[in-house]
Amino acid sequence: MTLHTTDFIDIEHRLGAHNYKPLDVVLTRGERVWVWDVDGNRYLDCLSAYSAVNQGHCHPKILAAMVEQAGKLTLTSRAFRNDQLALLYEELAALTDSHKVLPMNSGAEAVETAIKAVRKWGYEVKGVPDGQAEIIVASDNFHGRTLGIVSFSTDPDARGGFGPFAPGFKVVPFGDADALEAAIGPNTVAFLVEPIQGEAGVMIPPAGYFKRVREICTARQVTLILDEIQTGLGRTGKLLAEEHEGIVADVTLIGKALSGGFYPVSAVLSNTDVLGTLKPGQHGSTFGGNPLACAVARAALKVLTDEDMIGNSERMGAYFKAGLADIRSNLVKEVRGRGLMLAVELHPEAGGARRIVEDLRARGVLAKDTHGHTIRIAPPLVVTRDEVDWALERFREALTAAA
Incomplete structure (x- = not known):
C-alpha cells in the first residue's frame, strides 16, 4: 500500500x-x-x-565515513577506549584552540554538562559556599528543554506545568552589559548566553556587547559560557560567532552541525580549570564519545573547512x-x-x-x-x-x- x-x-x-x-x-x-x-x-x-x-x-563524504565506521565498531561506552575519540579531540582542539573537550550527544546535554562543570569549578576553585552557586542567563534564551534548562527559561510555553524548578539561576536582559554587571554577586560562577538568540527570532546584541561581557566576566571571576550550538560551525560566517567581536569564551558549547545531521553529537569545549574539576564517575554518557559519533564528527568538521x-x-x-x-x-x-x-x-x-x-x-x-x-x-x-x-x-x- x-x-x-x-x-x-x-x-x-x-x-x-x-x-x-x-x-x-x-x-x-x-x-x-x-x-x-x-x-x-x-x-x-x-x-x-x-x-x-x-x-x-x-553529504557524501560524511555518509562514507559513517558507513565505514558502522561496519567496524559503533559503540564501546567510555568503559573502554576507542581509536576515534582521541583523533576527534586532537582535530577539534586544533580547530577551536580548546584545551579540553568533553563529548556528549545532544545540545541540551552539553548545556547540562556545562552547568554541572561550572558549579563544581565555583565550589572547588572560586570558593563559593557549597550549594550556593549562581548562574546568570539572558531573557528570551533557548538552551534546550530538559527540566534543568526550562528552570531558567522565560518562555511560558517551555515552563508552564513543569515545575517545581531548579534554583540557582538569575535572568538579565539580553544585550544589556550593565544589567549583567549589576547582577553579579559573590556566588556567581557563570554567565550562560547565546551569541545570537536563534529561537527568540535571530536577535543580535548591540555592537561591542560581547567585548564588554568578556571584560566584566574576567574582572569578576565569572565563567563565560557561549552556547554556539546553533551559531557555531560556520552558521554566522565565522567558525564560531564569538569571532565577530574577537573574544574567547571560557566554555563553548557546540552540537547540531558537529555531525552534519547524521548522528547526535555535541561537545563542551573549555579550559583545564573548568573541565579539570570533573573526576571519574562524576559525569558521563553511554553514547557520548562513541566511535561512530567521533568518526562522523571528524568528517563533518573536515568538509566544513575543506570546502x-x-x-x-x-x-x-x-x-x-x-x-x-x-x-x-x-x-x-x-x-x-x-x-x-x-x-x-x-x-x-x-x-x-x-x-x-x-x-x-x-x-x-x-x-x-x-x-x-x-x-x-x-x-x-x-x-x-x-x-x-x-x-x-x-x-x-x-x-x-x-x-
Whole structure:
C-alpha cells in the first residue's frame, strides 16, 4: 500500500504526542539544499534542521565515513577506549584552540554538562559556599528543554506545568552589559548566553556587547559560557560567532552541525580549570564519545573547512540578507541576521508569520515561523548564488501577495 501525505499526517496525529506543530509536508529524501516529499515535490530547505545540516543534506563524504565506521565498531561506552575519540579531540582542539573537550550527544546535554562543570569549578576553585552557586542567563534564551534548562527559561510555553524548578539561576536582559554587571554577586560562577538568540527570532546584541561581557566576566571571576550550538560551525560566517567581536569564551558549547545531521553529537569545549574539576564517575554518557559519533564528527568538521563552507556562509549570507531587504512589502518590519542565520520580522498587523511560511511551502521553500511574527531563514552553508536568487523570488512573491 502506498501512503501519501495525508496518511502519514493522520497516523502522526493519532499515535504521536502533539508537542510539535510542523508544516504539513512529509519529507522522504534530501540532497545538499534540497528536500523532496513523499508526493514528489521538491523544496529548498531554509531551516537546515535548526543548523544541524550546515554541510547540506546527506553529504557524501560524511555518509562514507559513517558507513565505514558502522561496519567496524559503533559503540564501546567510555568503559573502554576507542581509536576515534582521541583523533576527534586532537582535530577539534586544533580547530577551536580548546584545551579540553568533553563529548556528549545532544545540545541540551552539553548545556547540562556545562552547568554541572561550572558549579563544581565555583565550589572547588572560586570558593563559593557549597550549594550556593549562581548562574546568570539572558531573557528570551533557548538552551534546550530538559527540566534543568526550562528552570531558567522565560518562555511560558517551555515552563508552564513543569515545575517545581531548579534554583540557582538569575535572568538579565539580553544585550544589556550593565544589567549583567549589576547582577553579579559573590556566588556567581557563570554567565550562560547565546551569541545570537536563534529561537527568540535571530536577535543580535548591540555592537561591542560581547567585548564588554568578556571584560566584566574576567574582572569578576565569572565563567563565560557561549552556547554556539546553533551559531557555531560556520552558521554566522565565522567558525564560531564569538569571532565577530574577537573574544574567547571560557566554555563553548557546540552540537547540531558537529555531525552534519547524521548522528547526535555535541561537545563542551573549555579550559583545564573548568573541565579539570570533573573526576571519574562524576559525569558521563553511554553514547557520548562513541566511535561512530567521533568518526562522523571528524568528517563533518573536515568538509566544513575543506570546502570553504564558512566563507560561503559569509558571502551568501550577505547576498541573501541584501536581497531580502530589497523586497518591497508593507508587511516587513525588519530584516536582520549574520551569515546564513537570517530573519524577516513582520509587523504585528501582518497577520502572523505562519501564513507566510505556509505560502512559501506551496512555492517550494521551507522556512520556520517563530514568536508569531518572525520568519527564520537558515539554508545549508553550501547554498549557491543561483539558489539564493531562486529562494528570493519566492520570498518576494509570498510577501507581496500577502500584502
